Amino acid sequence: MSSGHKTVTGFCTVLLGLVLVLVGLVLRWPVWAWAVAAVAFGTVALALPRLTTPAVDPLSPEFTAEPDRPTDPPERREHTVTDVVLPSAAEDYDFRFSATVRWWPQELPKNSLPFSPVGVAVSAVLERARAVTETWQPQRASLAQHRLVGELAVMLPDSDGRLLAMAENVTLGLAEADAVRLRKLATVRKDEVLWSHERRYERDRREYLGKDVLRDTGSAVVWWLAKNDDQIHKAVDDLGVLAQLSAAANDKDVPDRYAQLVPYRTPAPEVDGSLNGDPSSNGHHGMPSVSGPFSVNGAAAPAPVDAFERLLAAMDVPAGHADSGVLARALYEGAAQVGREQASAAIRQRFDPAAPREPEPEPGLEPRAGLESEAGLEPEAGLEPGSEPSGAHGGGGGADVPEV
Structure with a gap:
């Protein structure tokens, strides 16, 4: 005891x-009570030192053979691996x-x-980690x-059963460059799938509309x-549009x-060629001569004189009226401004009384070249220069051309 x-x-x-x-004096104990209290006090005084004494440690340094020898540190059973x-x-x-x-x-x-x-x-x-990772895609x-x-997280024995092993604080990731590549590849794949669906959708729509x-x-x-079941009259009005649209979709007439x-x-295509196989033109590239009919869409176009006559008839102007000369003169002047006075020369010669007439050729002289073309006529087949033409000049009752 210390x-x-x-x-x-x-x-x-x-x-x-x-x-x-103190208690005995206050309570006025009798003599026998004082005797009992004295015996109890002596018993407690003898037992109290034993009760308060601590137990002896049998492994304390004072009982060891070498009390000053340090204990061995505990064995370290963990290791950190990185990357x-x-x-x-x-x-x-x-x-x-x-x-x-x-x-x-x-x-x-x-052994x-x-x-x-x-x-x-x-x-x-x-x-164990390799068996898990080789089954996973890198983007996961x-x-x-x-x-x-x-x-x-579970302690499992190694292949030879020498120890149990586990892992904590596990981290798994990718290199930054690989992560960037995978994100780009994922974007390209998604765009490709989207484009493929859009292309298939567009192709289906084309087939649906065309076929x-x-x-x-x-x-x-x-x-x-079917789209406008309450607009029957409009469908009838748009019948031509639908016919033209379906013909264009199938590349047909x-x-x-x-x-x-x-x-x-x-619109009618522009005529590129000559009249009746005649390579002569009026001097404008791509425009045929107006001295005869030509073909547009397989149909013969009327001569300028005939077309002007129909125009006068549509305007209710008689052929011999003075207004016909005014209109012919206006047409000639307008054609002269754009360089096409030759095409309207025959119209002016026929319908404008004030137009200058071509002089008749004197006997013994050849007729002036180009007379037929200025009058809007072509020479008849089989006629030689100097022979008598079969028709009248300008379609009217003009004078005959004498032989040379």
């Missing part, structure tokens, strides 16, 4: 005796693995070879990490009525029964 324990025991004993004396390359399901894209490896030694059989627990534990953990690195945490809706005019009308209903007719 001195401190002895002091506390004596203090408690004295305090207890004073309490008993270990593990394969993924995609070629050339590897995971980066980091973890804290922990192990627990197992009871070894006799077993010595080994390094660190190397065996790390090898066992990496083998975060999900593969959680899967790997669960797989490596079903616009197959012919009847199909176009039925399609239009509008059927004859709908030709009169087409509102937008194709």
Whole structure:
């Protein structure tokens, strides 16, 4: 017992005796009560030191053979690995693995070879991690990490059963360059799929419109009525438009029964050639001579004189009226401003009384060359220069051309 324990025991004993004396005086105990209190006080005073004495530690340094020898430090059974390359399901894209490896030694059989627990534990953990990562795509690195945490959180023996190993603080990721490439590839794939769907959608629409809706005019009308079933009169009014649209979709001509209903007719192509096989022209590139009829869309176009006569008839102007000369003169002056006075010369000669007449050729002289072309006529076939023409000059009753 130490001195401190002895002091506390004596203090408690004295305090207890004073309490008993005070209580006995206040209560006026009889003599026998004082005797019993004295016996009890003596018993407690003898038992109190034993009760307050601490138990002896049998392993305390004072009982050891070498009390000053330090104890051995505990064996360290963990190791940290960083940025270990593990394969993924995609070629050339590897995971980066980091973890804290922990192990627990197992009871070894006799005559077993010595080994390094660190190397065996790390090898066992990496083998388990590789079996997990090589089944995951690199773009699923975060999900593969959680899967790997669960797989490596259990202590499992290595292949030879020498120890149990596990891993904590597991991290799994990709190199930054690989992550950028994967994001770009994902964007390209999504754009390609979107473009493929758009192209297929557009092709289906073309086939639907070309082979079903616009197959012919009847199909176009039925399609239009299906879209606008309450506008029958408008469908009838737009029948020509639908016929032209279906014909254009199939690269064909509008059927004859709908030709009169087409509102937008194709303009006549520009005539490039000569009249009646005659290579002569009026001096303008690409414009045929107006001295005879020519073909437009397979039909012979009227001569300028005949066309002007029909114009006068449409304007209710008689052929011999003075207004016909004014109109012929205005046409000639307007044609002269654009360089086409030769085409309207025959019209002016016939309908304008004030127009200068061509002088008759004197006997013994050849007729002036180009007389027929100025009058809007072609020389008759089989006539030689100097022979008598069969028709009148300018279509009227002009004088005959004498022989030379």
